[in-house]
Amino acid sequence: PFFQPSFILQRCPSYIEKQNFTRVSEFFLMGLSDDPELQPLIFGLFLLTYLVTMLGNLLIILVVSSDSHLHTPMYFFLSNLSIADIGFTSTTIPKMMVDIHTHSRVISYVGCVTQMSIFTLFGCLDNLLLTAMAYDRFVAICHPLHYSVIMNPGLCGLLVLVSFFISLLYSQLHSLMVSQLTFFMYVEIPHFFCDPSQLFNLACSDTSTNNALIYFMGAILGGVPLTGIFFSYTRIVSATLRVSSTVGKYRAFSTCGSHLSVVCLFYGTALGVYLSSVASHSPKKSAVASVMYTVVTPMLNPFIYCLRNRDIKRAMQKFLRRTA
Numbered sequence: 474p475f476f477q478p479s480f481i482l483q484r485c486p487s488y489i490e491k492q493n494f495t496r497v498s499e500f501f502l503m504g505l506s507d508d509p510e511l512q513p514l515i516f517g518l519f520l521l522t523y524l525v526t527m528l529g530n531l532l533i534i535l536v537v538s539s540d541s542h543l544h545t546p547m548y549f550f551l552s553n554l555s556i557a558d559i560g561f562t563s564t565t566i567p568k569m570m571v572d573i574h575t576h577s578r579v580i581s582y583v584g585c586v587t588q589m590s591i592f593t594l595f596g597c598l599d600n601l602l603l604t605a606m607a608y609d610r611f612v613a614i615c616h617p618l619h620y621s622v623i624m625n626p627g628l629c630g631l632l633v634l635v636s637f638f639i640s641l642l643y644s645q646l647h648s649l650m651v652s653q654l655t656f657f658m659y660v661e662i663p664h665f666f667c668d669p670s671q672l673f674n675l676a677c678s679d680t681s682t683n684n685a686l687i688y689f690m691g692a693i694l695g696g697v698p699l700t701g702i703f704f705s706y707t708r709i710v711s712a713t714l715r716v717s718s719t720v721g722k723y724r725a726f727s728t729c730g731s732h733l734s735v736v737c738l739f740y741g742t743a744l745g746v747y748l749s750s751v752a753s754h755s756p757k758k759s760a761v762a763s764v765m766y767t768v769v770t771p772m773l774n775p776f777i778y779c780l781r782n783r784d785i786k787r788a789m790q791k792f793l794r795r796t797a
Contacts (some may be wrong), residue, residue: 501578501661504569505761516573522567522772523671529775530555540788546624547728547784550606553633553777554735557602558771561595564588565666565767572665576643582656585667586648594644595663597694601636604698604734608632610729611705615712625632643694650683664768702736730773731778739774741767 505515516700536553537543568588572578580588613624647669663670669687673680706729713725742765780786 480590480782484565490579498578499581500656500668501663502569502572503663504572504665505577505764506534512573516570519566519570519768522768523570524560525564526768526772526775527559529779530559530589532792533778533785534774536785536788536792539792543784543788546609546629546676547606549629550602550609554599554606555775556601557595558774559597560591561599562591562768564770569654569665572594585662586651589651589667589669589672590644590648593647593669594640597640597643598636599696599739600698601639603732603739604634604701605632605636606703606732607705607736610732611708613728614709615724641693643690646690647687651684652682653679654680668760668763677731693719697739707731731782734777735774739766739778742770 493739506512533555534552565588565774565791568580609624609629613620651669651672654672655678656676660675662675664671673683673687709725709729713722716722716725746759746762746766779789
């Protein structure tokens with residue numbers, strides 16, 4: 474059915490016009506709004522959000538690396554999560570601000586595929602690092618006597634490397650599938666970055682196999698880590714409830730509070746965006762909703778860890794005093 478005239482005419486109306494038949498070399502990112510009066514406000518909000526995200530995550534990286542008391546697996550994963558958040562936001566926000574400033578919405582085909590690949594890489598890396606952090610908390614609370622043996626530096630480094638290479642393979646899979654698609658003439662992406670789902674919807678070629686593969690891989694790379702996190706916290710809650718003292722219970726839950734808040738924020742916003750896009754069927758509303766997990770979540774992560782973690786707060790105060 475994808476090669477019937479009606480389908481070609483619907484998806485690619487210029488397909489049958491031989492004189493206008495060209496292969497796409499650029500896309501047009503439509504952004505969040507077409508209203509010219511809103512553009513300065515959007516630019517200012519995104520600039521402020523980006524600066525806060527960069528400063529917050531860079532501060533966590535500097536504090537963890539400068540304080541010897543924070544050279545533990547938990548904060549090693551946290552600093553890598555901050556690096557992933559910096560890469561995640563730097564892939565989309567600067568390009569959007571440049572487009573607003575220059576009044577240009579053009580992005581080259583190579584630039585679009587590159588942006589999509591890097592965005593997918595850091596998004597998947599965020600997901601896997603949160604899973605590694607859940608495993609770290611599970612070992613710390615359920616097997617405290619063997620914690621230093623199990624969570625040794627070699628295993629921690631291996632978990633980060635494996636997470637990176639899995640994310641890299643997943644992002645390259647996206648790039649490979651998009652490179653096989655055919656686009657024609659003027660292509661508008663109703664988003665502020667090159668979202669893979671939007672590219673599949675705008676393609677003139679058959680994307681049924683690509684969509685099935687993406688959903689399958691997404692279910693594995695989303696479902697398996699989420700199941701691991703759920704299993705870890707089930708065991709953590711069970712072990713904590715067996716502790717007799719109230720102080721012990723509070724201490725156990727306080728060590729997991731920051732991570733659990735970030736997990737709920739990350740998966741909650743991503744699931745909310747998915748459900749809203751399914752319910753509304755509006756690409757514009759989906760683009761606005763995606764701001765939550767692409768922009769807001771990386772900005773809030775440093776605040777969550779700084780406000781809920783006493784070790785981070787103490788180390789940050791010492792770092793700021795030394796800097797001053």
